[in-house]
Amino acid sequence: MIKVTGLVKRYGKAVAVDGLTFCVRPGRVTGFLGPNGAGKSTTMRIILGLDRATEGRALIDGRPLRELDRPLSRVGALLDASAVHGGRTARAHLRAVAAAGGIGDDRVDACLELAGLAAVAGRRIRGFSLGMRQRLGIATALLGDPDVLLFDEPVNGLDAEGILWVRTLMRGLAAEGRTVFVSSHLMAEMANTADHLVVIGRGRLLADAPIGELTGAASLEDAYLELTGKAVEFHTREVRP
């Protein structure tokens, strides 16, 4: 379980996260939604111990991530699929992560296979497409067979087969009793994947509810636009040809 309490993150005078409190429970897929700049990635980075909270705390199974034993086997994450050493092959990358986390090489091959990358495992990552990098990022998150998984926009750049794979994977991981927390801007995909939603805007909690309760008779897109209308920072204008 992930528990975020009174979380605040300021960058100078700018407030990226503004008093967030919510729980991500095991056994279901929890979607994390919010407009551009709402604070989703910042919240995930703090949960993962990659950024420090200004106030409040984020705990995984009751502890900050840095206090967990063998953290790679407890928590897996995809944050930025481009943050990998391009000169390495996919297999070498996964082996390096596995070695650092005390994970056996057998998991490397299993995760390459699972992500559909077995045939390109010996290729350098710098030649990978965005979708291949996403698949590698997801394979990396799964390496330690963790109970808690965070994915920041996992279907970004994936083809139709990849999107279906991610949806099935997330639902399968949740059905196994794992905690699955996933951000996305794709409402139709979220409607198909998530059981529960945490919605934020300008760093504040807007909703924390089962998806059916949030949408009612409306589509998720309509319910989301209604909910976040006042929290959109980057407004666009209609362009007429």
Ligand SMILES: Nc1ncnc2c1ncn2[C@@H]1O[C@H](COP(=O)(O)OP(=O)(O)OP(=O)(O)O)[C@@H](O)[C@H]1O
């Ligand atoms: N390192 C940083 N320094 C200064 N400001 C930052 C930093 N990281 C994030 N921010 C700011 O914090 C706010 C929240 O950003 P964040 O990336 O968490 O939003 P997001 O919800 O993930 O957005 P998106 O959907 O566009 O990816 C934004 O205003 C962003 O400019």
